Amino acid sequence: MINLLIADDHQMMIDGLTALLKDEPDLRVVASASNGLDALEKLGSHEIHVVLLDINMPVMDGVDACKQIRKLHPMVKILALSMYDEGGLIAGMIRNGAQGYILKNTGKEKLVKAIHTVYEGTAYFPDIIKEKLLDNMMGRRKDDDVLTLPKLTRREKEIIRLIVDERTTQEIADQLFISVKTVESHRKNLLQKLNVRNTAGLVRKVIESGLLK
Amino acid sequence: MIARKNEEINRQKLLEMEKNQKLYALDAMISGQEVERKRIARDLHDGLGVLLVTVQNHFNSIQAEIEKIQKLDVYTKANQLLDEACTEVRKIAHNMMPGTLLKLGLAPAIKDMCDNMGRTPGIQVEFHAFGMDERLSEATEITVYRLAQEALNNVVKHAGATEVIVQLSRNNNQLTLTVEDNGAGFNVTEARKKGGMGLKNLESRVKYLNGLLNIASEAGKGTAVNIDIPVYQYETKTV
Numbered sequence: 001m002i003n004l005l006i007a008d009d010h011q012m013m014i015d016g017l018t019a020l021l022k023d024e025p026d027l028r029v030v031a032s033a034s035n036g037l038d039a040l041e042k043l044g045s046h047e048i049h050v051v052l053l054d055i056n057m058p059v060m061d062g063v064d065a066c067k068q069i070r071k072l073h074p075m076v077k078i079l080a081l082s083m084y085d086e087g088g089l090i091a092g093m094i095r096n097g098a099q100g101y102i103l104k105n106t107g108k109e110k111l112v113k114a115i116h117t118v119y120e121g122t123a124y125f126p127d128i129i130k131e132k133l134l135d136n137m138m139g140r141r142k143d144d145d146v147l148t149l150p151k152l153t154r155r156e157k158e159i160i161r162l163i164v165d166e167r168t169t170q171e172i173a174d175q176l177f178i179s180v181k182t183v184e185s186h187r188k189n190l191l192q193k194l195n196v197r198n199t200a201g202l203v204r205k206v207i208e209s210g211l212l213k
Numbered sequence: 214m215i216a217r218k219n220e221e222i223n224r225q226k227l228l229e230m231e232k233n234q235k236l237y238a239l240d241a242m243i244s245g246q247e248v249e250r251k252r253i254a255r256d257l258h259d260g261l262g263v264l265l266v267t268v269q270n271h272f273n274s275i276q277a278e279i280e281k282i283q284k285l286d287v288y289t290k291a292n293q294l295l296d297e298a299c300t301e302v303r304k305i306a307h308n309m310m311p312g313t314l315l316k317l318g319l320a321p322a323i324k325d326m327c328d329n330m331g332r333t334p335g336i337q338v339e340f341h342a343f344g345m346d347e348r349l350s351e352a353t354e355i356t357v358y359r360l361a362q363e364a365l366n367n368v369v370k371h372a373g374a375t376e377v378i379v380q381l382s383r384n385n386n387q388l389t390l391t392v393e394d395n396g397a398g399f400n401v402t403e404a405r406k407k408g409g410m411g412l413k414n415l416e417s418r419v420k421y422l423n424g425l426l427n428i429a430s431e432a433g434k435g436t437a438v439n440i441d442i443p444v445y446q447y448e449t450k451t452v
Contacts, residue, residue, distance in 0.1 A: 010263045016270040056258060056312065063316050083262045085303055087328055088313035088321035104266045105299040108273050135328040151339050151378050153391050154429070154437050185384035189343040 002119050003047055006032045007039035007065065008054040008081070013104070017052065020108050027115060036065025043073050050119050053098070055082040055089065063092055070097030077118040087136035090129055100124035149209050150193050159186050160206050163199060247310075247355050254309035262302045269295045311358075319354045320345040320381055323361050327379050330365060336375055338365075343382035349444055353422065357381075357390060357442065360418050364392040364438050367411040372396025372436060388442045395435040401428045415440075 004021070006014050006029060014032045021027050031046045033039035035057040042048070051069060055062035066078055079100040080093045090101050099118040102111065103126075110126065117124040125133060152160070155176075162172045169187075173180045187199065194211075196202050206212055272292065314322035320342040331338035348354070361379060368374055374396030382389050404412055412428075415438070419426040424442035 010259065012267050013263055016267045020270050020274055055316065056255075061316060083258050083266075083299075083303060083306070084312040086307065086311055086313045086325050088311075088317055088325040092313070092317050092321065103299075103303075104262070105269055105296060108270075135332060136324070138328075150341060151376065153378055153380055153393050155391070155439070181384070182387075185344075185382065185387075188384075189341075189382055192343060193341060 002027050002115060003030045003049045004028065004115070005030065005039060005042055005046065005048045005051045007034075007036065007051060007057065007062070008032070009034050009057040013054070017111075020111070024112055027112065036060030036062060036068070039065055040068055040072065043069065043076060048073075048076055050077045050079055050115055052079050052081045052115075055080060055084055055093070063089075063096060066093055066096040066098050077121075079114055079118050079124070085128065085132060087132040090133050091136045094133070101129050102126060103128070149205075149211060152190075152193075152211055156186060156190055156193075157212060159183065160190065160202070161212060163187075164203055164206070164212075244352060247352070250309045251315075254306040257302050257306040257309070258312075262299065262306070265295060265299050265302060269299070310355075314354060314358050315351075318345070318348045319357055322354075322358055323379060323381060326358075326361060326365065327377075330369070330377070336377065338377045338379065341378070341380045341382075343380075345381060345383055347383075349388070353388075353442070353444060356418055356422055357388065360390060360415060360440060361392065363411060363414050363418070364390075367415075368392065368394045368396060368436075370411070371399065374435060383444070386443055386445060388444045390440040390442070391437065393435065393437040398430040398432045398434055398436055400432075401430050 004027060006017055008014050008017075011034075018029045018032075021029060030048065031042040033042045036053075037060040039051060039053070040060075043051070053062045053065060053069075057065075060068075062080060062082070066080070069076055069078055077100075078098045079102065080090075080098045081102055081104055082089070082093075083104050084090075085103060093101055099121075100114050100123060102114050102124070106114070106126065114124045114126075158176060159172060162175065167175070169180055169183050173183045176183070187202075190202055191197065191199075194202060194205050196205050269292070272295065311322050311325065313325050324340050324342070327338040327340040330336065349357075361381075365377070365379070368377055372394045374394035376395045378391070378393045380389075380391040405416075415426060419440055419442070422442045424440055427439040427441075428436065429439075430436040
């Protein structure tokens with residue numbers, strides 16, 4: 001038997017889900033909560049295996065609740081159940097410890113499958129969520145991929161050209177009509193962007209890769 | 214003589230007041246708009262969205278009772294329509310106010326925007342963020358998000374670019390948003406004089422944040438939009 005907690009600030013949603021799941025032989029809704037904090041309290045007083053967690057809730061939203069549940073009740077599995085299909089939020093919930101993410105209008109069959117899957121310790125993401133997640137991760141991967149170097153902005157190229165020309169920070173600032181501080185922050189960003197440790201590494205990478213062209 | 218001088222001073226004062234009044238009105242308009250957008254997004258998500266989902270759930274639970282209903286075309290069709298309605302509500306609410314922006318902040322939200330745009334074939338959108346670990350005030354986050362949206366809209370509408378870079382960086386009290394494309398480019402001075410909606414929206418929002426807008430464009434080589442915005446220590450809150 002899998003014990004469930006439903007956390008959602010709409011009683012209508014809780015009632016609907018409870019009704020939907022009532023004939024499932026091995027699922028049992030043992031508690032419900034109207035926000036994240038309430039959910040944490042219920043987790044303290046009930047034996048729960050899987051939490052169906054909404055994101056948009058007052059007092060403590062699903063993003064924060066997810067993090068807290070992971071920390072305080074590491075054995076409890078979290079299945080995010082949301083109206084949002086935004087890549088950033090999906091990635092954020094997973095980072096905070098959700099094992100699954102489904103949209104609220106997912107049909108009964110998939111919902112039941114999702115609950116069983118996360119209960120057994122496997123991640124569950126329907127194709128539509130997977131796609132969004134992949135888009136989100138592809139964008140990030142570009143940062144440290146050796147083959148596809150990040151593109152530089154015009155300003156960054158100007159600054160690197162001047163660095164290669166052995167200009168001092170002050171000279172660069174004067175020539176580009178920007179402050180020394182701004183030049184410094186561009187330089188710092190560039191080190192991070194190109195994944196190098198210092199200016200020498202920056203110059204080497206830029207020349208080797210032909211990024212200035 | 215003195216009377217004339219007084220008159221001049223009064224006139225100046227009036228002008229100054231008028232200017233302040235205009236700025237205030239702009240402020241009120243922008244923040245009013247955003248509050249309204251947030252409210253509508255919430256209503257859509259929480260009101261209509263939940264209602265639709267519940268209807269769908271009830272509808273689905275009928276299927277267990279009467280197996281035969283499933284075989285009817287009308288059942289499949291209605292279910293499909295409900296799905297479409299949910300997707301539509303989600304899309305409208307997202308455009309009004311993205312959840313990622315409110316829950317996670319500027320960088321993840323603009324990243325989403327870039328990811329979505331990059332899914333269009335023929336256009337590559339790169340996003341980089343530096344020093345964006347701390348949240349900014351909600352008003353700043355929303356306005357900068359709209360700035361990025363406006364700048365990217367302009368790229369899509371006018372530039373015909375194949376590559377776009379969006380970069381967001383914070384260094385102490387300065388936030389910089391850069392949007393560059395390799396598209397058609399345009400004459401900046403002329404466009405600013407003409408005052409098209411895209412540029413006007415950028416200008417008024419940057420002004421609202423006491424920022425600096427710099428647009429460099431060259432025909433055939435593309436456009437670089439640079440926006441510097443002052444942010445203050447007291448408005449940051451840690452996540």
